Amino acid sequence: MKIVHISDLHFPTKVPLMSLRWKMFTGYFNYFLRRRKSYPDQLFQSLLNTIQSIPYDLLIISGDITNVSHELEFKRARELLDPILNEKTFMIPGNHDRYMKSAIEPEDYFQKYFGEFLGDKIDENKYLRIKTKSEIPVIGWDSNFPSGIGNASGRIEEEVITNTFSYLRKNSISKYLLVCHHPLWNPMGYEESSHHKMINREDVIRKLKEIPPLVYFHGHKHSNFYKKPNTAIPFSIINSASSTMLPRGRHKSGFHIIDIDPEKLIVQRYAYNDMTFIETDTIEY
Ligand SMILES: [Fe+2]
Ligand SMILES: [Fe+2]
Numbered sequence: 459m460k461i462v463h464i465s466d467l468h469f470p471t472k473v474p475l476m477s478l479r480w481k482m483f484t485g486y487f488n489y490f491l492r493r494r495k496s497y498p499d500q501l502f503q504s505l506l507n508t509i510q511s512i513p514y515d516l517l518i519i520s521g522d523i524t525n526v527s528h529e530l531e532f533k534r535a536r537e538l539l540d541p542i543l544n545e546k547t548f549m550i551p552g553n554h555d556r557y558m559k560s561a562i563e564p565e566d567y568f569q570k571y572f573g574e575f576l577g578d579k580i581d582e583n584k585y586l587r588i589k590t591k592s593e594i595p596v597i598g599w600d601s602n603f604p605s606g607i608g609n610a611s612g613r614i615e616e617e618v619i620t621n622t623f624s625y626l627r628k629n630s631i632s633k634y635l636l637v638c639h640h641p642l643w644n645p646m647g648y649e650e651s652s653h654h655k656m657i658n659r660e661d662v663i664r665k666l667k668e669i670p671p672l673v674y675f676h677g678h679k680h681s682n683f684y685k686k687p688n689t690a691i692p693f694s695i696i697n698s699a700s701s702t703m704l705p706r707g708r709h710k711s712g713f714h715i716i717d718i719d720p721e722k723l724i725v726q727r728y729a730y731n732d733m734t735f736i737e738t739d740t741i742e743y
Contacts (some may be wrong), residue, residue, distance in 0.1 A: 459515050459516065459564070459592070459593040459717070459719075460512070460513065460514045460515050460516075460517070460595060460715065460716070460717050461514060461515065461516045461517075461518060461635075461715070461717075461718065462509055462512055462514045462517045462518070462713065462714075462715055463517075463518045463520070463675050463696055463698040463713060463714045463715075463716060464505070464509070464517070464518070464519055464520075464698055464701035464702075464713045464730070465519065465520040465521065465522065465552075465675075465676070465677030465698045465699040465700065465701055465713075466520075466521065466522040466552065466678065466679065466699035466700035466701065466702075467519070467522065467523045467535070467539075467700070467701060467702045467735070468489075468493065468497060468522055468523070468524070468525055468554065468700060468702065468703070469497070469502075469523060469524065469525075469531065469534060469535050469538055470489075470493075470494050470497050470525075471524070471525070471528070471530060471531045471534045471535075473526075473528045473530045474536055474711070475638050478528070478604055478624050479558065479560065480558070480584065481526075481557065481558060481565060481606070481607050482526040482527070482528065482557065482558060484525050484540050484607055485525060485526040485554075485557060486525065487527070489525040494524070494661075494663065496703050496704050496706065497702050497703055497704075498704065500733065501702055501703075501704060501730050502538065502702050502735065504730065504734050504735055505702060505730075505735060506541055506542065506719070507510060507513045508728065508734075508735040509542050509590060510541065510542065512585060512715060513691050514546065514715070515546060515592060515593060516548060516589075516592045516593075516596065517542060517546055517547045517548070518548050518549075518596070518635075518675050519539075519547065519548070519549045519550075519551025519553075519575075519636055519682075520549075520550055520552070520637050520638070520639055520676055520677040520698070520699075521549075521550050521551050521553070521555060521602075521639035521677055521678070522552030522553065522555060522639065522676050522678070522699070522700075523535040523539070523554075523555060523582045524554050524555050524557070525554055526554070526558070527554065527555055527556065527557035527558050527560070527561035527567065527698040528560075531570040531712060532555075532567045532568065532570070532572075532733075533571065534541045535571070536571040536572065543572075543575055544576065545569060545591065546592075547575040548575060548576075548577060548579075548589045548592070548596050548598065548637065549572050549575045549576055549598075549640065550576070550587070550598040550599065550600060550637050550638065551568045551600055551602055552602060552639040552677060553601075553602040553610045553612060553640075553663050553678070555567075555602070555638060556568070556600070556602035556603065556604055557604065558604055559604040560697040561604075562604065575654045576598060577589040577596070577597075577598050578590070580621070580625050581618075581621050583615055583617075584615065584618050584621060585598075585599065585600035585618070585660050586598075586599065586618055586621055586622060586625075588625070592635075593665065594633050594634060594635055594718065595631055595633075595635070596634065596635040596636075596637060597622055597634055597635070597636050597637065597671070598637045598638070599614055599618060599622075599636070599637070599638040600638075600639075601613060601614050601639050601640040601656055602639060602640075603640050605639045607660075608653055610653060610654045610655050611640075611652065611653055611654060611655060611656070611677075612639060612640035612655070612656040612657070612678075613656060613657050613658055614656065615657065616640065616661070616665070618716070619662065619665045619666070622671050623668060626669055627669075629701070632669070633672055634671050635671055635672055635673050635675065636666075636671035636673070636674045636675070637676070638674065638675075638676055639672075639676060639677055639678050640655065640656035640658045640659070640660075640676060640678050641655070641656065641676050641678055641679050641695075641697060641701060642656065642662060642663055642674060642676070642691070642695060643659075643663075643685055643691060643695055644679060645683055645685075645741075645743055646709070648681055648683075648708075654678075654679075655706065663690075666693065667692060670687075670693040671693050672693065672694065672696070672718065672723075673693065673696055673716070673718075673723070674692045674693055674694070674695045674696070675696050675698070675699060676695070676696075676699075677698060677699035677700070678696055678697075678699060679697060679712050680699045680700040680703060680711060681699070681708065681709050681711065682697055682698055682699070682710050682712050682713075682714065682727055682729075682741055683695075683696075683699070683710075683726045683741045684696050684697075684714065684740055684741065684742050684743070685742075685743070686743065690695075690728050694723055694725075696714055696716065696725065697710070698712070698713045698714045700701075701713040704730065705726045705729055705730060705731075708713060710729070710741055711730070712728050712729035712730065712735070712738065713725055713727075713735075714726065714727055714728070715728065715730050725740050725742075727738065727739065727740040727741065728739065
């Protein structure tokens with residue numbers, strides 16, 4: 459099974475200033491001043507071309523397609539991603555797609571524009587999705603919640619994990635993939651503050667040991683890595699953020715192609731260099 463994993467696309471989209479509310483102002487100006495130049499159109503076009511040339515079985519997009527959850531951003535993201543949105547696509551939201559409560563209520567924009575790529579609902583009350591049409595079932599969690607200015611932290615409720623396991627047991631699923639926006643682990647030098655990390659990550663890791671996924675896919679921290687399993691965390695972790703960002707300094711952006719066979723996992727990293735994506739060293743831990 460061949461998987462392409464991209465994340466944190468953060469498409470640069472102009473929105474009318476008059477339509478921005480509260481936290482969106484700071485987020486929008488922050489993005490315009492600091493982030494916009496790092497996301498050139500040419501890079502995304504090259505990413506699209508590269509993905510379309512790969513014979514993959516599953517495309518995972520692990521959140522943060524927008525910057526401030528404005529509806530125009532979702533609309534444009536839907537148009538830009540159109541060439542790679544099909545039955546092989548599986549998406550989850552990131553904190554920037556849940557930036558404001560107005561992006562969820564009265565209408566959930568992520569659901570409105572990408573509903574057909576989020577998998578089937580397996581819980582009535584919590585965000586818990588599954589795509590069973592791929593060779594190995596893939597589960598999607600939503601670790602995000604609208605929060606105050608400067609807060610990008612995440613959380614997974616115990617009930618989400620319990621209900622995931624109930625579903626897996628009921629359907630005799632022992633091998634599965636898990637996709638969630640926030641990291642469960644960071645390499646040394648890439649740690650996250652309490653305002654950026656998944657606040658209950660230790661609990662989540664401890665519980666996941668009961669039925670560990672084959673791979674935990676995430677984004678959020680804009681630097682690629684692949685962590686192999688060990689006794690502390692008995693599953694692989696892959697971060698492909700931010701796939702549409704120019705690599706700069708310590709931010710090793712790009713994306714991954716993952717080959718899963720019953721015995722092993724092969725992870726290849728692709729990074730943007732000289733107007734095109736090329737295979738490059740995987741950053742392994
Ligand atoms: Fe992001
Ligand atoms: Fe994020």
